[in-house]
Amino acid sequence: MADHPPLIEQLKQKFGDGITGWNLEAIDPWIEVAPDALVEVCRYLKEEPSLQFNLLNCITAVDYYEPDPKKAKKADFEPHLELVYHLWSIPHKRSLVLKVMLPRWKDDQVGQLPEVPSVSGVWRTALWHEREVYDLSGVYFVGHPDLRRILLPEDWEGHPLRKDYQFPLEYHGIRCQ
Amino acid sequence: MASPADPASQVIELDVRTDEMLINMGPQHPSTHGVLRLVLRTDGEIVSEVTPHIGYLHRCAEKIGENLTPRQWIPYTDRMDYLAGMNMNLGWALTVEKLLGLQVTEKCRHLRVIIAELNRIASHLLGLGAYGLDLGTFTPFFYCFRERERILDLFEAACGARLTYSYLTVGGATHDLPPGWVKQCEEFLREFQPAVDELHTLLTTNSIFIRRTAGIGVMSAEMAIDYGCTGPVLRGSGVDHDLRRDGEEFYTQLYDGYAFEVAVMRDGQYPRDHKYPPVPAQAVLGDCWHRFFVRMIEIQQSIDLVWQALDKYSTTKGSIGTPIKLNQKLPKGEAYLETECPRGQMGFMIVSDGNSAIPRRVRARSSSFCNLSVVEELCRGVLIADIPAIIGSLDIVMGEIDR
Numbered sequence: 001m002a003d004h005p006p007l008i009e010q011l012k013q014k015f016g017d018g019i020t021g022w023n024l025e026a027i028d029p030w031i032e033v034a035p036d037a038l039v040e041v042c043r044y045l046k047e048e049p050s051l052q053f054n055l056l057n058c059i060t061a062v063d064y065y066e067p068d069p070k071k072a073k074k075a076d077f078e079p080h081l082e083l084v085y086h087l088w089s090i091p092h093k094r095s096l097v098l099k100v101m102l103p104r105w106k107d108d109q110v111g112q113l114p115e116v117p118s119v120s121g122v123w124r125t126a127l128w129h130e131r132e133v134y135d136l137s138g139v140y141f142v143g144h145p146d147l148r149r150i151l152l153p154e155d156w157e158g159h160p161l162r163k164d165y166q167f168p169l170e171y172h173g174i175r176c177q
Numbered sequence: 178m179a180s181p182a183d184p185a186s187q188v189i190e191l192d193v194r195t196d197e198m199l200i201n202m203g204p205q206h207p208s209t210h211g212v213l214r215l216v217l218r219t220d221g222e223i224v225s226e227v228t229p230h231i232g233y234l235h236r237c238a239e240k241i242g243e244n245l246t247p248r249q250w251i252p253y254t255d256r257m258d259y260l261a262g263m264n265m266n267l268g269w270a271l272t273v274e275k276l277l278g279l280q281v282t283e284k285c286r287h288l289r290v291i292i293a294e295l296n297r298i299a300s301h302l303l304g305l306g307a308y309g310l311d312l313g314t315f316t317p318f319f320y321c322f323r324e325r326e327r328i329l330d331l332f333e334a335a336c337g338a339r340l341t342y343s344y345l346t347v348g349g350a351t352h353d354l355p356p357g358w359v360k361q362c363e364e365f366l367r368e369f370q371p372a373v374d375e376l377h378t379l380l381t382t383n384s385i386f387i388r389r390t391a392g393i394g395v396m397s398a399e400m401a402i403d404y405g406c407t408g409p410v411l412r413g414s415g416v417d418h419d420l421r422r423d424g425e426e427f428y429t430q431l432y433d434g435y436a437f438e439v440a441v442m443r444d445g446q447y448p449r450d451h452k453y454p455p456v457p458a459q460a461v462l463g464d465c466w467h468r469f470f471v472r473m474i475e476i477q478q479s480i481d482l483v484w485q486a487l488d489k490y491s492t493t494k495g496s497i498g499t500p501i502k503l504n505q506k507l508p509k510g511e512a513y514l515e516t517e518c519p520r521g522q523m524g525f526m527i528v529s530d531g532n533s534a535i536p537r538r539v540r541a542r543s544s545s546f547c548n549l550s551v552v553e554e555l556c557r558g559v560l561i562a563d564i565p566a567i568i569g570s571l572d573i574v575m576g577e578i579d580r
Contacts, residue, residue, distance in 0.1 A: 026510060026511070027275060027276065027510050027511065027512045028511065028512060028513055054402050054403075055402055055405060055407075056405055057405070057515060057522070057524055057542060058513070058524050058526070058540065058542035060526055060538070060540045062511075062528050062537065062538045063538070064537075075530075084511075084513075084526070086513055086524070086526075086542075088515075090402065090416065090418050090423075093423045095425065097513070123403060123405065124403045124404050124405075124550075125403070125404055125405030125547055125550070127550060128546065128547070128550040129405075129547075132546075136239070149232075150231060150232060151231065151232040151235045151579060151580075152232060152235065153232070160237065160240050161239060161240060161243075161538075
């Protein structure tokens with residue numbers, strides 16, 4: 001964790017506006033990256049000999065949205081989606097958390113999935129992880145070679161880990177509610 | 178079984194006219210270890226493309242976790258990797274403890290090592306026994322199950338359950354070990370030791386087994402890391418990485434004061450703390466045989482760890498602590514922690530808004546999920562008969578992949 005401030009300086013120098021924020025007080029300190037700079041930053045983090053974050057542990061999407069209008073007034077966040085990338089460097093035995101902030105819907109059009117560039121060209125772990133995030137949380141990964149649903153059936157509607165997801169009444173004659 | 182890379186085997190193939198054929202394998206197939214469906218594109222005996230289809234066992238664990246408090250979600254973690262329920266419980270419990278900034282008592286720490294390592298042995302025993310079955314040898318399966326049964330008996334005495342334990346929980350464990358348990362466990366370890374040598378004779382040095390696994394499904398270290406493979410699959414490719422030693426401090430402190438060697442080939446040598454059989458000449462680093470052998474060594478390492486832990490547990494005074502309340506309010510924040518489970522690195526994440534006992538988001542990063550994603554590349558160009566050998570050597574559990 002003590003290595004984080006110099007790393008942020010290093011990244012800021014290299015990518016400038018691509019690094020949009022950070023939080024070093026969090027339990028797992030994180031760095032926020034602009035969606036457009038994501039692939040470049042990831043490739044640098046992986047290939048730079050002093051960093052070598054060669055293992056992508058996990059991609060998580062967190063939906064910040066409060067469906068209950070009463071509670072939504074008290075919520076201390078604007079509705080948005082957060083993508084969290086957990087990286088690990090096997091040679092240097094250290095971890096890093098990247099975050100990408102996305103709107104819940106592209107251009108505020110409900111049903112239009114937000115877009116983010118795919119990192120599957122950097123780590124092939126992302127091939128399946130991005131499919132899972134697409135499937136369950138509804139994020140469109142631009143540049144993914146085979147973005148299909150992975151856990152749910154191909155004809156499933158909606159993305160269940162969205163907070164405003166409506167459970168279907170039935171699926172092929174099977175009652176769901 | 179000659180490998181397809183072997184020119185002698187391909188000459189025979191050239192003489193026979195074959196058509197391309199799509200073969201559906203699974204989801205109900207004995208060698209897919211659960212409900213995994215593979216679509217194979219074959220030309221004669223050679224597989225040119227494998228497409229895995231998963232999700233048949235998806236039970237919405239993450240969605241359910243958004244409606245339960247962390248302790249209520251413990252039983253759902255059991256049902257992920259149901260062959261290593263204790264390790265799943267431990268991983269989730271530690272993640273929540275990391276968010277809460279909670280430290281368990283010294284006695285509880287040793288208890289957790291005993292339980293987690295015993296479950297690792299049980300899980301590997303099943304994995305290796307079933308691997309034998311995949312390759313057509315029936316006997317080792319019974320030997321493995323006989324021993325695994327005794328570990329399940331020990332778990333039943335400790336928590337009342339034999340498969341889905343919910344024993345290790347946030348803040349400690351549900352109860353302490355019953356009187357006389359340590360003695361029973363020592364007795365088991367003493368009697369189990371010779372069984373490991375039997376397994377080496379039955380599988381590790383069995384020449385048919387070697388011919389079915391050595392040189393098959395060779396995965397380079399780069400490929401393993403690129404696909405996010407972890408655990409024995411990663412170490413079978415010669416990468417010296419074990420979270421029990423290299424992981425985050427919040428996890429490695431569990432193993433403070435324990436001596437063990439990571440089961441991996443370093444400079445052409447496996448650890449020499451015990452008498453292990455030699456590596457056969459046909460085996461190539463990263464093949465099915467090496468992945469199998471790493472698990473065999475890990476069984477031995479776990480036996481040693483349990484011995485150390487039993488000793489420390491018995492001599493440590495104090496209590497195992499009390500678990501947190503079922504509805505304890507969570508602080509605002511997010512925590513992610515990976516632990517070394519029998520099948521690889523299992524990661525859990527918890528995100529909390531800070532105003533209730535129910536988290537905003539829970540996430541389970543499954544080790545088998547990443548380990549399986551490699552088959553598309555690993556199974557390209559192999560013989561159909563080698564598919565079970567490769568899938569089996571990854572030792573996947575579908576409950577964990579589909580969650």
